[in-house]
Structure formats: structure tokens, C-alpha cells
Amino acid sequence: MATSALTPTAETSEALVEFPDNFLLIDLCGEYDSNLTAIESALGVQILRKGNQLAVIGEEGARTDAVDVLKSLYQRLEAGKSLDHGDIDRELRMGNPGPENPPEAGDQKELFSGARVEIKTRKKLVEPRTDAQKRYVQSLFENELAFGIGPAGTGKTYLAVAVGVNMFIGGHVDRIILSRPAVEAGEKLGYLPGDMKDKVDPYMQPLYDALNDFLPAKQAAKLIEEKRIEIAPLAFMRGRTLSNAFVVLDEAQNATTMQMKMFLTRLGEGSRMVITGDRTQIDLPRGVASGLWDAERLLKSIPKISFNYFTSKDVVRHPLVAAIIEAYEADQP
Structure with a gap:
């Protein structure tokens, strides 16, 4: 986790994100919270664990990005996919652009x-x-x-x-x-x-x-x-x-x-x-x-x-x- 704590201020505030499955939340956080540390370092936020919730503290834009990344990575785990450093890097670089038109069958x-x-x-x-x-x-x-x-x-x-x-x-x-x-x-x-x-x-x-x-x-x-x-x-x-x-x-x-x-x-x-x-x-x-x-x-x-x-x-x-x-x-x- 980040060594310097961020306290919510007029510029920074806290967003709470709830994750129902505690086992998947453990995988999301990573060993010694290494996954959260990577997101913190990349986006300049602080992420604190509170039971089955993660509190994201930071400026609005960075905080929103961090929440989107966390939700997307959790959805990946819900789908039964693995989560490693490369997946976190990909999510931080590309984000979750949303669905496109579905492909034709057999294409x-x-x-x-x-x-x-x-x-x-x-x-x-x-x-x-x-x-x-x-x-x-x-x-x-x-x-x-x-x-x-x-x-x-x-x-x-x-x-x-x-x-x-x-x-x-x-x-x-x-x-x-x-x-x-x-x-x-x-x-x-x-x-x-x-x-x-x-x-x-x-x-x-x-x-x-x-x-x-x-x-x-x-x-x-x-x-x-x-x-x-x-x-x-x-x-x-x-x-x-x-x-x-x-x-x-x-x-x-x-x-x-x-x-x-x-x-x-x-x-x-x-x-x-x-x-x-x-x-x-x-x-x-x-x-x-x-x-x-x-x-x-x-x-x-x-x-x-x-x-x-x-x-x-x-x-x-x-x-x-x-x-x-x-x-x-x-x-x-």
C-alpha cells in the first residue's frame, strides 16, 4: 500500500466500492495487496480495505479511474479468469471501453x-x-x-x-x-x-x-x-x-x-x-x-x-x- 496516507479534502474525496465475494476480493487485492499498490502508484490514489469494501481516496478523475479499474478486474475474476500483473497493466492502459456491436455467428x-x-x-x-x-x-x-x-x-x-x-x-x-x-x-x-x-x-x-x-x-x-x-x-x-x-x-x-x-x-x-x-x-x-x-x-x-x-x-x-x-x-x- 502507499506509504503516505491521503486524507479526504476539498480536492480529494473517498469513494466506497463493495465486492460481495470475499475470496475474489482477496485475489483482487493480490499478495500483500500488491495489486492495489500497482493501481495506487499508477493513478496517484490511496486504496484502503474495509471489510468487503475498498475505499478509494484521491482527486475526482483519478478516483473514478481507480474505481473503474477495480470493478473491471473484479468482473474478470467473477468470469473465472486469472489476474496477474499483465492484466492490471492492460486495464490501467486501456480501461473498459464498453461493449461494441456483437459479431456475427461463425465470424x-x-x-x-x-x-x-x-x-x-x-x-x-x-x-x-x-x-x-x-x-x-x-x-x-x-x-x-x-x-x-x-x-x-x-x-x-x-x-x-x-x-x-x-x-x-x-x-x-x-x-x-x-x-x-x-x-x-x-x-x-x-x-x-x-x-x-x-x-x-x-x-x-x-x-x-x-x-x-x-x-x-x-x-x-x-x-x-x-x-x-x-x-x-x-x-x-x-x-x-x-x-x-x-x-x-x-x-x-x-x-x-x-x-x-x-x-x-x-x-x-x-x-x-x-x-x-x-x-x-x-x-x-x-x-x-x-x-x-x-x-x-x-x-x-x-x-x-x-x-x-x-x-x-x-x-x-x-x-x-x-x-x-x-x-x-x-x-x-
Whole structure:
């Protein structure tokens, strides 16, 4: 809880919110009231527990926001969903915008619960935590080719893989293909031991990490063995036509112009393709143009190709990551 107590004044007042289920209230507060502390810190209010009520003390706007967040999180618990730091962060960033028009039966937009966008996978329910992430996820369902461009930690690849797994288990695609250029990030690793898989797997590890978040390990391993999920370097895509697949190219800023053209022209019938990248982290040799820059310049006017942009405000890793990104952006000439 906040260390400095707020006393109701002319500027600040108290709002009482009642929660009927004491067990759910315990989950809402979190261990050692950690969830309440997060809300207090973010909104500048004080939250006190009084039996099965929470008293929120603060200025009117902040107090109203805090009450809305608490009610929304409690409704989440009532619906049988879990509550963790990410859910609190999402609620603080996005709030509860209320219901939208209900989707038509059988439409893929049934994945959208009212104004919320939810991505169901085998292991967890994934929800965007910023407005930009929400628009991005919606564009992945609505467009055959989508770009996600922005700094590290904004969920570009993570959400793309989540949507791919969702579409795969829903029968909308037959395969998932995850790829990235095998480019070293500013250091020479030398020759790596082992066979081809051993040599390229270190470059592909972030894709394995995302995939393992959404599928049980044994199921993921079986699907990879059956080639229904492929994780491979960009160079392995040459000469193929990728049909009925959900295809993700990660770290696309490290693809050359020719590699990007090669990859984009792999798109086949019934497939969806997602290109993610960060224009500030190009690891190509000096003088080699980034294919992501050229794709953005050449394809922006083509209908049904979506470009989605993220900023440091969309970083959902540790809060320090956003501060670090902003510091580097401010230092750019």
C-alpha cells in the first residue's frame, strides 16, 4: 500500500466500492495487496480495505479511474479468469471501453469479446495491453499481409505468434511458419558446432520461446516433427510457395531488399503473412539497405496490406525498457 496516507479534502474525496465475494476480493487485492499498490502508484490514489469494501481516496478523475479499474478486474475474476500483473497493466492502459456491436455467428471476430480482443491458445488467453496492440491484432485477423513496426518489447512477434496458434487450432490454416534472418546482433559468434539445426536454432530461439508460451511442450515438439510448425531462417524460404499457412517473419529490419522481395512473393492461397521489425536495430553490414525500409516505402499504397506502428508507450516489458528506449530516441540527431 502507499506509504503516505491521503486524507479526504476539498480536492480529494473517498469513494466506497463493495465486492460481495470475499475470496475474489482477496485475489483482487493480490499478495500483500500488491495489486492495489500497482493501481495506487499508477493513478496517484490511496486504496484502503474495509471489510468487503475498498475505499478509494484521491482527486475526482483519478478516483473514478481507480474505481473503474477495480470493478473491471473484479468482473474478470467473477468470469473465472486469472489476474496477474499483465492484466492490471492492460486495464490501467486501456480501461473498459464498453461493449461494441456483437459479431456475427461463425465470424472470426467471435474472438473479440465485446470491445476486448482475446486470443485463445492451448495454454493461455492473450489480451492486447495497449490500443496499438489491439489494432495490430485486429489487423492480423482482417488482412492477408500485415506489418508490425516498432521498438523491442511492444509485443509485435509475441502477438503475431499467438494469432498464428489461434488460427491453427481453429482450423483456419494448416501450418505455422516462423522465420527470421540469421544475422548476428553486432558481434561475431564464429562457427557454431553441430548439424544445421544446431547452428540455426540459437538465432530462432525467440520464436521457440513465443511458441512454447501458447502450446504444451509435447504438442509443440510433435507439430514441429510433423512439419506442421516450421521454424527456419529466412534463407530457407527461397523457392517455396507457402499456401494455407500462417507465416511470420521476425526481425525483418535485418532482411535485405532482395530477401524481403523473395519472402513477400512466397505468399500462397489461404495464407496470412506478418512482417515484424524494429527500424532502430538494423544489424546488416554498412551500406546494405534494409528490406523493411523498402517494403514500407513501396507497399504502403497497396490495399489490404496493413501497417501497424508501435512506440515506447506500447512497451509491455519491464517499465525500465520503455525509459531506456525513450532515452535512446531522445539522443538521436
